[in-house]
Amino acid sequence: MSDTQIGWMGVTASLALVAIAIGLSLWQQLHLTRSMLWSVARAAVQLLLVGFALRLVLDSKASVWWAWLWVVVMVVFSGFTIRSRAKEIPGIFLLGTISMLTVVVVSLSVIFGFHIFPMQGRTIVPLAGMMIGNSMTSCVLVGRRIVGELSDKRDEVEARLALGLSWQDASRPNVRAALRTALVPQIETTKAVGLVFLPGAMTGLVLAGVDAVDAVTIQLALMYLVLGSVATSVTVIGLGLTRQVFTPDHRLKPIARSSH
Amino acid sequence: MLATMGTAANRDDEGVLLQFDTVSFSAPGGTELLHRVDLCVDRGAVTVLAGPSGAGKSTLLRLGNRLEVPSGGLVRFKGTDLTALDPQQVRRSVGMIFQRPIPFPGTVRSNLAVADASAPDSTFFDVLCRVGLDPSMLERVADDLSGGEAQRMCIARTLLTEPEVILMDEPTSSLDPENRIGIEDLARDLAQEGIGVVWVSHDLSQVQRIADRIEVLVEGRNATPTESLTYLEQRTEGDR
Structure with missing residues (x-):
């Protein structure tokens, strides 16, 4: 892995900040926990789909x-x-x-x-x-x-x-x-x-x-x-x-x- | 002043500038606001349009200024159907004064320039004098004018388009008695100059002061002679 690739471990580690946000939401009773979890999951699915599709489109042979x-x-x-x-x-x-x-x-x-x-x-x-x-x-x-x-x-x-x-x-x-x-x-x-x-x-x-x-x-x-x-x-x-x-x-x- | 009452029927067309001929109008939702209304606007006379709220008086004026188009009947300017004429030219010939004065942002000069951008200052001075305003007001911010001054400026702005008819939709409703009389005198002066004036009013004493002719609308149609007399008598009793 090159230093510009963060890999799945890096993505997982970045979720630590989401955990902090969820913690704050629970502490302050903002009722945003479900919404945050949904947005995080949705972003992951959408971007992964786009990433795989882009890999096909951007292939130098395509x-x-x-x-x-x-x-x-x-x-x-x-x-x-x-x-x-x-x-x-x-x-x-x-x-x-x-x-x-x-x-x-x-x-x-x-x-x-x-x-x-x-x-x-x-x-x-x-x-x-x-x-x-x-x-x-x-x-x-x-x-x-x-x-x-x-x-x-x-x-x-x-x-x-x-x-x-x-x-x-x-x-x-x-x-x-x-x-x-x-x-x-x-x-x-x-x-x-x-x-x-x-x-x-x-x-x-x-x-x-x-x-x-x-x-x-x-x-x-x-x-x-x-x-x-x-x-x-x-x-x-x-x-x-x-x-x-x-x-x-x-x-x-x-x-x-x-x-x- | 002795005013006459009546509709467009059996009138001599000579001197009629604006004619509403069995005009109907429906709102976008389909509600009929006007039903087969007749009205003649004579050169050099003040025609007062009276009637209870919601009778369709303002809608009729908007049809005259071509801000709306009738769903039935014809509006004619000097005998020609308005829809056959250039709408912009119609609006310059048939001016409109709204219930509340509507000054545009900027100075009195810039307000007047909206109506005639190429007019020299001397024209602006003349028109301000004509409506009873001091020509030194030209550089004043229009929003700072009093209600009476602002309404006079709006009339001056309309006069710059050299209209032959002016439609005034309760132009004094937001003014104090002194300014009310001043605007009434101005309307009479304009009629004396040969302009056909239509004035919407609920105020019977005002109607009696300014009207050459009175037309009463009820529920979006011309009132019958009996209905007109009943309405005017009720207003008279209300004013006492």
Whole structure:
């Protein structure tokens, strides 16, 4: 076993911290023990399945098309995940899926077009996963914010429409506020990186024995790509959703307020 | 002031700017809020729309500003069906003042610029004077205005679109008596200038002060003459 492989013993040892968490839950009567045990078991099963499947897809002899198929599945599942997190938003599955597809197309075009990473199964899957994973949360956030803004400030939007403004102009201040809210966390994360926390990819590379500066350059490229992906997905879903809540003759449809 | 009562029937179409012709409207859930309502809005007159809460007065105004589309009947502007006209142009020609003043974030100037971004300051000064506001208010934050000032600013904002009809949905309901009279005078002045004004009100003394014509709605339809008189008499007794 190399020093970058922790083996089953290492995984088992890391459960010691879960035991501490469970102990605290019991002590403080948080009633989270069952939930913690379930999440630990579920994560293990899910990741092991993914690991075995990835081993097949990322095999150097496997066709790169298996990796692309994996990406398609990820995009569709991200659409379902977004819908499950924001059921109250009309048409969110289609918008979320289109948004994630846009993110994958744009980000991977940049990555492979500029030869930032070589186009191989072992780069396609994790990079697409990283871009989608980071964008999904922002998509849910911007969707909820837009629905909230246009529902809470319906009077204001209709007052602008009543002056003869188009739906785009009438909703612009509210949509802008929602987009800002969704983007600020990612911008703050990008600002704080290195000072407050070491990001996952870099930590993983350092643990795997890669030179720290080399790990930093990879991490920087990834962070910039993630920032661009989040901005792209938020804009796609923001504009798509706004178009959906107005009629072609510039009327605001009834909107059910999000409970979140 | 001696106001007349009546519906669209047997009216001379000359001078009619906005006409509701057997208009019905159902809410998204299917509930019918308006049933075959007729109303004519004349140039240079104040038409008061009265009736109990839930009678459909606000809904009728929203149809006039094209914020809603009727499920039956027609709304016509100068004889043309509103659905055949550009909705944005309709809204500039048929302005709407809401029950509560709705100032947008920013200054009075930025509020006015929403209605006409290319207007010079002189236009803003003129329109503020027209609604009885001091032109030096232009740089004030709109949220800091009093209720009366904010409602006047909203009227100024609407006037910048040069409307031929203004629909006012209980515009003085949240104002003190002094500001109430001021806005009423302003509505009368606008009618004198040739604008067709529709004013929704529950207040009978106000109705008597400003109305050239009164139309009463009951349960989403035009009240019969007997129902109108009964409603107005009840309001009169309520005011005593």
